Amino acid sequence: MIIGVPKEIKSDEYRVAVVPGGVEQLKRAGHRVLIERGAGVGSGIADADYEAYGAEMVSSAAEVWERAELICKVKEPLAEEFPHIRPKQVLFTYLHFAASRELTEGVRDSGCVAIAYETIVDEQGRLPLLAPMSEVAGKMSIQEGAKYLERPMMGRGILLGGIPGVEPANVLVLGGGIVGTAAARMAAGLGAAVTIMDIDLYRLRYLADVMPANVTTVYSTPEAIRRHLQTADLVIGAVLIPGARCPMLIRRENLKLMPPGAVIVDVGVDQGGCCETTRPTTHGDPTYVVENVVHYGVANMPGAVGRTSTFGLTNATIPYLVKLASLGWEKACAADPGLAAGVNMAFGKITNQPVAEAFGLRFEPLVLK
Numbered sequence: 001m002i003i004g005v006p007k008e009i010k011s012d013e014y015r016v017a018v019v020p021g022g023v024e025q026l027k028r029a030g031h032r033v034l035i036e037r038g039a040g041v042g043s044g045i046a047d048a049d050y051e052a053y054g055a056e057m058v059s060s061a062a063e064v065w066e067r068a069e070l071i072c073k074v075k076e077p078l079a080e081e082f083p084h085i086r087p088k089q090v091l092f093t094y095l096h097f098a099a100s101r102e103l104t105e106g107v108r109d110s111g112c113v114a115i116a117y118e119t120i121v122d123e124q125g126r127l128p129l130l131a132p133m134s135e136v137a138g139k140m141s142i143q144e145g146a147k148y149l150e151r152p153m154m155g156r157g158i159l160l161g162g163i164p165g166v167e168p169a170n171v172l173v174l175g176g177g178i179v180g181t182a183a184a185r186m187a188a189g190l191g192a193a194v195t196i197m198d199i200d201l202y203r204l205r206y207l208a209d210v211m212p213a214n215v216t217t218v219y220s221t222p223e224a225i226r227r228h229l230q231t232a233d234l235v236i237g238a239v240l241i242p243g244a245r246c247p248m249l250i251r252r253e254n255l256k257l258m259p260p261g262a263v264i265v266d267v268g269v270d271q272g273g274c275c276e277t278t279r280p281t282t283h284g285d286p287t288y289v290v291e292n293v294v295h296y297g298v299a300n301m302p303g304a305v306g307r308t309s310t311f312g313l314t315n316a317t318i319p320y321l322v323k324l325a326s327l328g329w330e331k332a333c334a335a336d337p338g339l340a341a342g343v344n345m346a347f348g349k350i351t352n353q354p355v356a357e358a359f360g361l362r363f364e365p366l367v368l369k
Contacts, residue, residue, distance in 0.1 A: 001325040002032045004068025006061040007039040010075045012283035014042025014306030015313065017072040017093070022318040023053040031325045034058045034068055043310040070329075072321055074313065075300055076103055087111030088347065090329050092321065094118055094133075096270040097344055098245040098358040099280075104350075108361075113329055113346045117317065119243045120342035127242060129320070129342075131178050132312035136302040138182025138238065141265040142190065144296055145171075145234040148263045148287055154294050156261035158233050161191025168192045170231050174220065174249055174274060175238035176203045179267050183236045188212045195228055225249055229257045237266035237274040243344070244354035250275040255291035265296040273297065334368045 003026060005018045016039045018026075023033045035055045037047055047057050058064050065071060065084035073093035077085065079102065085091060088111065095116040097104040107114050117129035127134075142160070149169065151157035162168030171187040173180045176198035184196045188211065196211070197220035198204055204217040211217070218224055229235070229250070235258075239246050246268040255277065266273040269280050277290045281297040283304050288295050302309035320339060323332045333340035344352040349364040356363035 001070055001328075002034060002068050003070050003072055003321070003325055004034045004058075004064040005036065005039055005072050006064045006081075007036045008042075008074055008303075009061075009078060009081070010300055010303070013075055013300050013303040015074040015303050015310045016040045016043050016045065016306075017074050017314070017317070018321070019043075019045060019310060019314050020049045020053040020055070022314050022321070023050055023055045025318055025322055026325060027054040029322050029326050032056065034064050036061050036064050040310075043306040045310075070321075070325060072317075074310075075303075076100075077107065079106065082106040082110060085110035085112045088113065090115065090324065092117075092317075092324065094270075095344060097352070097355040098243060099270055099272045101359050104355060104359060104361070108345050108348055108350060111348045114344050115324070115329065115339075115342045116243070116344045116352075117342065119344060119352060120320065121242075121338040123338065129313075129316050130240075130242075132316050133302045133309060134178035135182045136305060136309050136312060137267045138179040138236075139186045140301045140305070141179070141183045141236045141238070141267050142171075142186040142234075144286070144298075144301070145236065145263050145265045146190070148265075148294050148296055149234060149261075151261075153287070154261065154289055155263055156233055156259060160187065160234070169233040171195070171234045171236065172228050172232040173197065173236045173238055174225070175236075175240065176200065176207050176217075177238060177240060179240070180236065180238035181207065183238060183267075184211060184215050187234075187236075188215050192234075195232075197224065197228070220249075222249075226254055226257060229254055230259075232258060233262055235262070235264045235275075237264065237268050237278070239268055239274045240271065241354065243352050245272040245358050246274045248274060248276055250277075252276045252291070255293045258291075258293050260292040261294065262292075263294045263296065267301065269297040270299045330368050333366075340366060340368065
């Protein structure tokens with residue numbers, strides 16, 4: 001099979017979908033790999049590094065899209081890429097359809113087979129291709145939140161960990177999954193007073209056992225969220241429903257409860273976010289203020305640390321990519337129901353129910369030959 005890797009064109013996106021070691025694995029399995037020139041530069045990977053492992057370097061993204069049977073990316077295609085997508089071509093990337101009707105309809109109308117990293121599950125029901133970037137985003141959420149708490153950034157002027165004689169910042173983490181756990185650990189390590197909320201009591205019991213003493217677990221209810229917003233200096237939105245839009249946990253009127261200059265980092269922005277006033281931003285222009293609260297809504301946070309993120313992501317994706325290329329997407333999905341869960345669209349049909357429900361579109365279950 002011919003696998004194509006175009007350069008990412010999303011603003012400030014420095015990741016690349018395949019590393020030289022992945023090229024070697026694909027070549028050993030009998031496949032051809034096309035890499036757009038310069039695709040790996042943001043991750044510190046030169047064209048010569050790819051060529052050394054047998055990749056064919058291609059001058060334009062258009063040629064990659066035209067020649068490849070399977071396109072492997074990191075982020076969802078942008079509108080200018082829609083015309084390049086061919087019927088029956090396999091698109092393997094993060095898609096996060098529920099956050100954008102334009103994206104959903106654009107990819108659906110292309111007639112391709114769209115396999116989303118974020119809805120693939122393993123035998124334990126985990127999300128193996130989402131996990132590494134969730135870890136990165138969780139840690140980054142605290143780095144960015146700490147920065148935007150600084151007064152020159154319109155924040156409250158608070159040092160996250162405080163100093164002797166001055167109390168630390170209060171950090172509220174909404175969601176106890178991978179993002180929330182990574183964020184809570186990072187914030188706690190810096191000395192903040194951390195509260196982590198979730199609706200899964202078993203998860204809260206686990207977190208209570210493994211987290212340091214400056215992390216408190218609280219069962220999440222609307223009332224509890226409102227109460228903790230009143231003292232929160234930094235809020236991390238870390239909730240996820242696979243394939244679906246994030247649940248709305250913070251309403252605009254709730255912002256008035258927060259201290260002026262508080263910061264919200266909504267990691268789930270690429271799934272719509274858990275705050276009503278969240279909207280996507282970029283690394284170049286990451287924040288805006290609503291009701292005296294600083295909002296950080298960068299939709300590709302891990303892209304800023306391209307090298308770490310690229311190698312973390314491809315460690316997880318390459319085994320699936322080799323399987324898809326070697327067996328073909330239908331046989332691979334028939335053999336692996338968890339991989340089949342990643343098929344969000346096929347030949348103009350939406351095969352992921354939460355995606356269809358997000359926009360009131362028709363859902364058709366995936367049928368494999």
